[in-house]
Amino acid sequence: MSILGIHHVQITIPKGAEEEARAFYCTVLNLPEIEKPESLKGRGGFWIQVGERQVHIGTEEGVERSATKAHIAYQVEDVIVWRDRLTAHGIKALDSVPIPGFERFEFRDPFGNRVEFIQEQP
Template structure:
Protein backbone atom coordinates (compact mmCIF):
# COMPACT_ATOMS: atom_id res chain seq x y z
CA UNK A 1 0.00 0.00 0.00
CA UNK A 2 1.08 3.53 -0.69
CA UNK A 3 -0.25 6.38 1.43
CA UNK A 4 -0.05 10.14 1.41
CA UNK A 5 -1.76 12.65 3.66
CA UNK A 6 -4.77 14.28 2.01
CA UNK A 7 -5.96 16.65 4.74
CA UNK A 8 -6.01 17.48 8.43
CA UNK A 9 -9.11 18.81 10.15
CA UNK A 10 -9.18 21.21 13.07
CA UNK A 11 -12.32 22.29 14.86
CA UNK A 12 -13.30 25.68 16.21
CA UNK A 13 -16.21 26.77 18.40
CA UNK A 14 -19.50 27.90 16.86
CA UNK A 15 -18.99 31.21 15.02
CA UNK A 16 -15.22 30.64 15.01
CA UNK A 17 -14.77 30.13 11.27
CA UNK A 18 -14.17 33.79 10.35
CA UNK A 19 -11.41 34.24 12.94
CA UNK A 20 -9.82 30.94 11.88
CA UNK A 21 -10.00 31.97 8.22
CA UNK A 22 -8.23 35.25 8.98
CA UNK A 23 -5.55 33.39 10.94
CA UNK A 24 -4.85 30.55 8.49
CA UNK A 25 -5.45 32.61 5.34
CA UNK A 26 -4.40 36.19 6.03
CA UNK A 27 -1.75 35.71 8.72
CA UNK A 28 -0.27 32.27 8.01
CA UNK A 29 -0.75 32.67 4.26
CA UNK A 30 -2.49 29.44 3.28
CA UNK A 31 -4.55 29.52 0.08
CA UNK A 32 -8.27 29.37 0.80
CA UNK A 33 -10.04 26.87 -1.43
CA UNK A 34 -13.69 26.11 -2.07
CA UNK A 35 -15.47 23.95 0.49
CA UNK A 36 -18.16 21.76 -1.10
CA UNK A 37 -21.65 23.05 -0.28
CA UNK A 38 -22.89 19.45 -0.20
CA UNK A 39 -21.12 18.98 3.14
CA UNK A 40 -23.41 21.41 4.92
CA UNK A 41 -22.40 23.04 8.15
CA UNK A 42 -19.92 25.86 8.50
CA UNK A 43 -16.20 25.83 7.87
CA UNK A 44 -13.31 26.83 5.64
CA UNK A 45 -10.75 24.85 3.65
CA UNK A 46 -7.15 25.77 2.85
CA UNK A 47 -4.37 24.34 0.71
CA UNK A 48 -0.89 23.78 2.12
CA UNK A 49 1.26 22.39 -0.70
CA UNK A 50 -0.48 19.23 -1.88
CA UNK A 51 -2.35 18.78 1.41
CA UNK A 52 -5.37 20.56 2.80
CA UNK A 53 -6.42 21.98 6.14
CA UNK A 54 -10.15 21.75 6.88
CA UNK A 55 -11.64 23.98 9.58
CA UNK A 56 -15.08 23.06 10.92
CA UNK A 57 -17.25 24.42 13.70
CA UNK A 58 -18.09 22.01 16.52
CA UNK A 59 -20.69 22.65 19.21
CA UNK A 60 -18.80 20.89 22.03
CA UNK A 61 -15.44 22.41 21.05
CA UNK A 62 -12.38 22.15 23.27
CA UNK A 63 -8.83 22.62 21.96
CA UNK A 64 -6.82 19.39 21.92
CA UNK A 65 -3.91 19.54 24.40
CA UNK A 66 -1.38 17.77 22.12
CA UNK A 67 -2.86 17.07 18.68
CA UNK A 68 -1.86 19.63 16.05
CA UNK A 69 -1.03 20.15 12.39
CA UNK A 70 2.61 20.91 11.54
CA UNK A 71 3.47 23.05 8.52
CA UNK A 72 6.93 22.91 6.95
CA UNK A 73 8.37 26.12 5.53
CA UNK A 74 11.57 26.89 3.63
CA UNK A 75 14.47 28.41 5.60
CA UNK A 76 14.00 32.12 6.26
CA UNK A 77 10.22 31.88 5.78
CA UNK A 78 10.02 30.42 9.28
CA UNK A 79 11.42 33.58 10.86
CA UNK A 80 9.23 35.82 8.69
CA UNK A 81 6.12 33.93 9.79
CA UNK A 82 7.17 33.99 13.45
CA UNK A 83 7.52 37.78 13.24
CA UNK A 84 4.17 38.14 11.46
CA UNK A 85 2.39 36.03 14.08
CA UNK A 86 4.03 37.90 16.95
CA UNK A 87 2.96 41.22 15.38
CA UNK A 88 -0.68 40.09 15.60
CA UNK A 89 -0.28 39.26 19.28
CA UNK A 90 -0.20 35.50 18.72
CA UNK A 91 2.10 33.50 20.97
CA UNK A 92 5.29 32.22 19.32
CA UNK A 93 6.90 29.47 21.38
CA UNK A 94 10.25 28.28 19.98
CA UNK A 95 11.20 24.65 20.60
CA UNK A 96 14.71 23.45 19.73
CA UNK A 97 14.29 19.85 20.93
CA UNK A 98 13.78 18.25 17.49
CA UNK A 99 17.17 17.32 15.97
CA UNK A 100 17.65 18.58 12.42
CA UNK A 101 14.82 21.11 12.57
CA UNK A 102 13.99 24.61 13.74
CA UNK A 103 10.41 24.97 14.90
CA UNK A 104 7.94 26.95 16.91
CA UNK A 105 4.40 26.52 18.14
CA UNK A 106 1.61 29.05 18.02
CA UNK A 107 -2.13 28.93 18.60
CA UNK A 108 -5.03 29.79 16.32
CA UNK A 109 -7.80 32.07 17.68
CA UNK A 110 -9.68 29.02 19.03
CA UNK A 111 -6.65 27.87 21.03
CA UNK A 112 -5.63 25.01 18.73
CA UNK A 113 -1.89 24.41 18.78
CA UNK A 114 -0.14 24.75 15.40
CA UNK A 115 3.49 23.85 14.66
CA UNK A 116 5.68 25.54 12.04
CA UNK A 117 9.09 24.12 11.16
CA UNK A 118 11.97 24.04 8.73
CA UNK A 119 14.33 21.10 8.32
CA UNK A 120 18.08 21.60 8.26
Protein backbone atom coordinates in the same frame (compact mmCIF):
# COMPACT_ATOMS: atom_id res chain seq x y z
CA MET B 1 -2.46 -2.85 -0.22
CA SER B 2 -0.86 0.30 1.18
CA ILE B 3 -1.64 3.77 2.47
CA LEU B 4 -0.64 6.23 -0.24
CA GLY B 5 -0.39 9.42 1.80
CA ILE B 6 -2.41 12.04 3.61
CA HIS B 7 -5.22 13.69 1.67
CA HIS B 8 -6.28 16.19 4.35
CA VAL B 9 -6.34 16.92 8.05
CA GLN B 10 -9.10 18.61 9.99
CA ILE B 11 -8.99 21.08 12.83
CA THR B 12 -11.99 22.67 14.48
CA ILE B 13 -13.14 26.11 15.51
CA PRO B 14 -16.24 27.16 17.44
CA LYS B 15 -19.47 27.43 15.45
CA GLY B 16 -19.89 30.88 13.96
CA ALA B 17 -16.15 31.72 14.05
CA GLU B 18 -15.52 31.23 10.33
CA GLU B 19 -14.79 34.87 9.51
CA GLU B 20 -12.27 35.18 12.36
CA ALA B 21 -10.69 31.91 11.22
CA ARG B 22 -10.50 33.12 7.62
CA ALA B 23 -8.80 36.31 8.83
CA PHE B 24 -6.17 34.22 10.60
CA TYR B 25 -5.64 31.33 8.19
CA CYS B 26 -6.22 33.09 4.85
CA THR B 27 -4.82 36.52 5.71
CA VAL B 28 -2.20 36.11 8.46
CA LEU B 29 -0.96 32.69 7.27
CA ASN B 30 -1.70 33.54 3.62
CA LEU B 31 -3.28 30.16 2.83
CA PRO B 32 -5.83 30.08 0.00
CA GLU B 33 -9.38 28.99 0.67
CA ILE B 34 -10.69 26.30 -1.66
CA GLU B 35 -14.26 25.47 -2.56
CA LYS B 36 -16.05 22.90 -0.43
CA PRO B 37 -18.35 20.47 -2.19
CA GLU B 38 -21.94 21.72 -2.24
CA SER B 39 -23.04 18.68 -0.21
CA LEU B 40 -20.82 19.79 2.74
CA LYS B 41 -21.37 23.55 2.76
CA GLY B 42 -24.25 23.34 5.25
CA ARG B 43 -21.94 21.96 7.94
CA GLY B 44 -20.09 25.26 8.38
CA GLY B 45 -16.36 25.76 8.30
CA PHE B 46 -14.16 26.03 5.22
CA TRP B 47 -11.19 24.40 3.53
CA ILE B 48 -7.72 25.72 2.77
CA GLN B 49 -4.95 24.49 0.49
CA VAL B 50 -1.50 23.85 1.98
CA GLY B 51 0.92 22.77 -0.73
CA GLU B 52 -0.49 19.56 -2.17
CA ARG B 53 -2.68 18.90 0.87
CA GLN B 54 -5.83 20.36 2.36
CA VAL B 55 -6.71 21.49 5.84
CA HIS B 56 -10.41 21.28 6.59
CA ILE B 57 -11.48 23.79 9.22
CA GLY B 58 -14.68 22.45 10.69
CA THR B 59 -16.94 23.73 13.43
CA GLU B 60 -17.40 21.97 16.75
CA GLU B 61 -18.69 23.01 20.16
CA GLY B 62 -17.71 21.69 23.57
CA VAL B 63 -14.04 21.09 22.75
CA GLU B 64 -11.21 22.37 24.92
CA ARG B 65 -8.67 22.82 22.12
CA SER B 66 -6.06 24.40 24.38
CA ALA B 67 -5.89 21.25 26.53
CA THR B 68 -4.50 18.91 23.89
CA LYS B 69 -1.07 18.19 22.45
CA ALA B 70 -2.67 17.24 19.13
CA HIS B 71 -1.43 19.60 16.44
CA ILE B 72 -0.64 20.29 12.83
CA ALA B 73 2.93 21.14 11.79
CA TYR B 74 3.46 23.38 8.78
CA GLN B 75 6.82 23.06 7.01
CA VAL B 76 8.10 26.57 6.25
CA GLU B 77 11.07 28.14 4.45
CA ASP B 78 11.99 30.76 7.08
CA VAL B 79 10.87 29.94 10.60
CA ILE B 80 12.29 33.22 12.00
CA VAL B 81 10.25 35.35 9.57
CA TRP B 82 7.13 33.41 10.52
CA ARG B 83 7.80 33.82 14.24
CA ASP B 84 8.16 37.59 13.72
CA ARG B 85 5.00 37.78 11.56
CA LEU B 86 2.90 35.92 14.10
CA THR B 87 4.27 37.96 17.00
CA ALA B 88 3.35 41.14 15.10
CA HIS B 89 -0.22 39.79 14.90
CA GLY B 90 -0.38 39.18 18.65
CA ILE B 91 0.32 35.44 18.56
CA LYS B 92 2.65 34.21 21.30
CA ALA B 93 5.39 31.95 19.93
CA LEU B 94 6.43 29.11 22.23
CA ASP B 95 9.79 27.37 22.06
CA SER B 96 9.63 23.67 21.26
CA VAL B 97 11.77 20.81 22.48
CA PRO B 98 14.75 20.75 20.08
CA ILE B 99 14.86 18.17 17.32
CA PRO B 100 18.28 17.72 15.66
CA GLY B 101 18.27 19.08 12.11
CA PHE B 102 15.21 21.30 12.57
CA GLU B 103 14.37 24.80 13.74
CA ARG B 104 10.83 25.05 15.07
CA PHE B 105 8.38 26.77 17.35
CA GLU B 106 4.76 26.32 18.26
CA PHE B 107 1.81 28.50 19.10
CA ARG B 108 -1.93 28.36 19.68
CA ASP B 109 -4.17 29.74 16.97
CA PRO B 110 -6.91 32.18 18.05
CA PHE B 111 -9.16 29.19 18.82
CA GLY B 112 -6.69 27.24 20.98
CA ASN B 113 -5.51 24.75 18.34
CA ARG B 114 -1.84 23.87 18.77
CA VAL B 115 0.21 24.66 15.66
CA GLU B 116 3.88 24.09 14.88
CA PHE B 117 6.07 25.75 12.26
CA ILE B 118 9.13 23.70 11.38
CA GLN B 119 12.08 24.26 9.05
CA GLU B 120 14.68 21.67 8.10
CA GLN B 121 18.23 22.86 8.71
CA PRO B 122 21.09 21.94 6.35
